Amino acid sequence: xxxxxxxxxxxxxxxxxxPNPAQNNFTIExxxxxxxILHVIDVTGKIVLTQTINGKTTIDxxxxxQGIYNLSVTSNAGVANKRLIIVK
Numbered sequence: 001x002x003x004x005x006x007x008x009x010x011x012x013x014x015x016x017x018x019p020n021p022a023q024n025n026f027t028i029e030x031x032x033x034x035x036x037i038l039h040v041i042d043v044t045g046k047i048v049l050t051q052t053i054n055g056k057t058t059i060d061x062x063x064x065x066q067g068i069y070n071l072s073v074t075s076n077a078g079v080a081n082k083r084l085i086i087v088k
Contacts (some may be wrong), residue, residue, distance in 0.1 A: 015073055015079075024062040028053060028071065036075040040084070041051035043068055061086055 014031035030036055030053060038059070040049035048064060051057070053073070064086050071082040 009077070013084055015071075016023075016083055017071060017082050020083075021087045023087055025058055025060050026084060027056060027058045028073075029056045030073060032075070034074050034075060038064075039072040040064070041070040041072060045067055077088070 016027075016029040019028055020026065021083045030040060033055065035052050035054050038049075038053045038057075039047050040059075040061075042048050042065075048069070049059070051059065066086050066088045069084045069086060071084050073080045073082070
C-alpha cells in the first residue's frame, strides 16, 4: 500500500487555539520557530482567511460570520487541523 507525501495531523497536539468559541479574535500557538500557513475554512469549504503564522499569533476574526470553521495549519512537518467556533 503506497502512502502519499502529505502527513496529516502530524502536529495536532502542538497547536493550541483559544478562546474557543471566539468572538472578535483568537490566538493560535504552534510549536517550533518555522513559519507556517494558517487557512481558515468555512463550512462550505471556502478559504475565508489565509495568514502566515509563527509561534503565538493573534488572528482578527471580527470579519468572520458566526459559525464553525476548520483551521488548517501547513508546515514542513505536514498538515494539522483544528476546529474553531465563532460566536457574535
